[in-house]
Amino acid sequence: MNRLPLERKILSENDRVAAALRERFLHQGVLCVNLISSPGSGKTTLLERTLSAFAVTGRAAVLTGDLQTENDAERLRKFGLPVKQITTGGTCHLDARMIERHLEDWRLENLDYLFIENVGNLVCPASYDLGEAAKIVVLSVTEGEDKPLKYPSIFFKAELLVLNKVDLLPYVPFDIEDAIDNARMVHPGLEVIRVSSLTGHGLSEWSAWLKQRRSALLKSTAETVA
Amino acid sequence: MHEMGIANSILEAVRAESARYPGSRPVKVGVRLGELAAIDPDSLRFCFEALVAGSDLDGLVLEIEETRRKHHCRECGTDFVVTQFNFECPQCHALSRDCIAGDELELSYVEVEEDEPVALGTQNS
Numbered sequence: 001m002n003r004l005p006l007e008r009k010i011l012s013e014n015d016r017v018a019a020a021l022r023e024r025f026l027h028q029g030v031l032c033v034n035l036i037s038s039p040g041s042g043k044t045t046l047l048e049r050t051l052s053a054f055a056v057t058g059r060a061a062v063l064t065g066d067l068q069t070e071n072d073a074e075r076l077r078k079f080g081l082p083v084k085q086i087t088t089g090g091t092c093h094l095d096a097r098m099i100e101r102h103l104e105d106w107r108l109e110n111l112d113y114l115f116i117e118n119v120g121n122l123v124c125p126a127s128y129d130l131g132e133a134a135k136i137v138v139l140s141v142t143e144g145e146d147k148p149l150k151y152p153s154i155f156f157k158a159e160l161l162v163l164n165k166v167d168l169l170p171y172v173p174f175d176i177e178d179a180i181d182n183a184r185m186v187h188p189g190l191e192v193i194r195v196s197s198l199t200g201h202g203l204s205e206w207s208a209w210l211k212q213r214r215s216a217l218l219k220s221t222a223e224t225v226a
Numbered sequence: 227m228h229e230m231g232i233a234n235s236i237l238e239a240v241r242a243e244s245a246r247y248p249g250s251r252p253v254k255v256g257v258r259l260g261e262l263a264a265i266d267p268d269s270l271r272f273c274f275e276a277l278v279a280g281s282d283l284d285g286l287v288l289e290i291e292e293t294r295r296k297h298h299c300r301e302c303g304t305d306f307v308v309t310q311f312n313f314e315c316p317q318c319h320a321l322s323r324d325c326i327a328g329d330e331l332e333l334s335y336v337e338v339e340e341d342e343p344v345a346l347g348t349q350n351s
Contacts, residue, residue, distance in 0.1 A: 001253070001337055001338075001339055002250070002337065002338050002339070002340075003335050003336075003337045004243065004247075004335060004336050004337070004338060005334070005335050006239070006243055006255075006256075006333045006334065006335050006336050007332070007333070007334065008239070008332065008333055009331060009332055009333075010232055010235050010236055010239065010257060010331045010332060010333055011232075011235055011331060012239070013235065013238070014235075091228075091231070092228055093228055095231075123228075123264050124228035124264070126264045127228065127232070127263065127264055127265070127331060149311075151264075152262060153262050153263065153264035153329070154264070156262050156325070156329065157262075157329070185311040186311065188313060188321070188323040189323055
């Protein structure tokens with residue numbers, strides 16, 4: 001018997017494709033973010049509000065993942081920006097190859113922002129690097145404040161927590177401070193933005209976060225080119 | 227939920243690795259799963275066995291090493307296992323944010339066996 005060391009990631013093939021995508025996004029100055037949450041936490045509505053703000057510049061696009069239907073893409077297309085649905089069939093997450101394939105006929109140089117709306121699932125999408133600059137976890141106040149403790153992986157890997165549907169706080173027994181404490185137990189120092197896509201609360205903070213992250217990306221683009 | 231895909235990626239890696247050693251066949255593969263990797267070891271074993279049975283890798287054994295979340299203390303340099311989200315360094319009691327282990331989803335080794343050499347005397351002429 002001969003034991004051969006094989007020190008590499010199980011998903012090294014996915015990671016290789018993701019690294020190539022990240023390189024392209026960096027080169028073209030496109031901030032790519034990967035939105036992950038349970039089904040029904042409001043990712044699509046948040047993106048509707050986000051796209052309506054970006055519609056003026058026309059430099060944003062969305063890849064949206066679901067097991068079936070074009071429903072989300074249809075909702076997002078009304079802003080006249082590039083939107084593609086990725087239907088995974090039965091797969092519970094998006095992987096880097098799906099992103100690569102769906103970007104084939106898009107010109108990245110025409111974009112400043114690329115939003116990836118992952119399949120609604122708090123578990124599996126956490127394992128797959130899509131070449132994004134940041135994973136963002138969306139948690140709505142109609143879910144439990146202990147979600148970060150129950151599903152630590154995604155809260156650990158995300159760089160931002162969007163607490164959504166805060167307009168419902170008066171009507172639901174959700175302790176928002178407790179939820180934030182739980183998220184920061186899993187991920188000390190995690191950034192948090194409180195949002196209501198319905199009333200618009202927190203959307204300026206959300207858009208400032210995106211702009212700040214894109215400026216940081218452009219800075220590294222400039223450093224790479226220099 | 228995505229353990230089937232992970233199991234498949236493990237098998238692909240084993241095939242690629244063993245192709246580099248002609249005349250031998252893989253008998254065991256070792257993987258490391260961190261507690262933050264969102265992979266259920268039992269579910270992974272189940273999927274792995276289902277994929278291996280009757281395939282070219284029939285009989286391949288999966289060994290899973292489960293790893294804990296570890297933090298590094300910048301104050302005194304201690305590395306420690308985090309339990310119950312307690313980030314306090316056991317040596318100097320400073321709080322540590324630097325996670326250094328626990329999200330592994332890695333291959334660690336493949337064990338191969340030399341194929342039985344075909345003895346000349348036993349060959350049918």
